[in-house]
């Protein structure tokens with residue numbers, strides 16, 4: 001009951017934070033200024049570019065635990081796009097949230113039903129925070145939290161992500177790539 005009640009609250013928080021990122025480009029650290037004077041009505045969160053949504057949700061989660069923000073990187077974005085494109089063909093990911101570290105890049109992947117924007121994709125990883133015990137640097141028994149752990153990894157500095165709608169359904173896959181990679185075992189993220 002409590003979890004069911006919390007999910008929409010988390011979504012609203014993510015969307016309103018994503019809206020804050022619409023103010024002057026790069027002004028991620030000045031929330032509260034939602035003015036948009038370019039004549040475009042800012043109504044639907046999904047009109048915000050996916051890149052801005054991915055970045056905002058990551059950096060809000062990092063700020064919440066005192067970790068420096070990530071910068072967007074077009075090379076990582078291209079890698080994420082290729083991987084999302086490949087995932088979108090068969091569009092099955094089990095479990096739906098996964099992490100990886102290939103020693104060049106770190107990665108998070110996502111599958112979700114229907115249309116999911118960048119904020120929802122990154123928000124699903126951040127949602128795992130509830131299962132992360134920082135003192136023990138461990139996930140709650142039987143739960144996965146390592147996508148969140150990569151989101152807040154303190155030596156990761158750059159991010160590139162992509163989402164896409166599956167080829168044969170309306171479902172969504174999403175990928176983020178991280179540099180330098182994180183999520184090493186036995187090293188706390190912050």
Ligand SMILES: *[C@@H]1O[C@H](CO)[C@@H](O)[C@H](O)[C@H]1NC(C)=O
Nearest residue numbers: 072073074075076158179180
């Ligand atoms: C983006 O990441 C790539 C791969 O790690 C790196 O070589 C490149 O220098 C980065 N670009 C910027 C602008 O930092």
Ligand SMILES: *[C@@H]1O[C@H](CO)[C@@H](O)[C@H](O)[C@H]1NC(C)=O
Nearest residue numbers: 068153154155187188189190
């Ligand atoms: C990252 O976190 C580790 C573990 O708490 C800490 O030892 C290290 O100094 C931190 N590094 C940075 C760059 O913040």
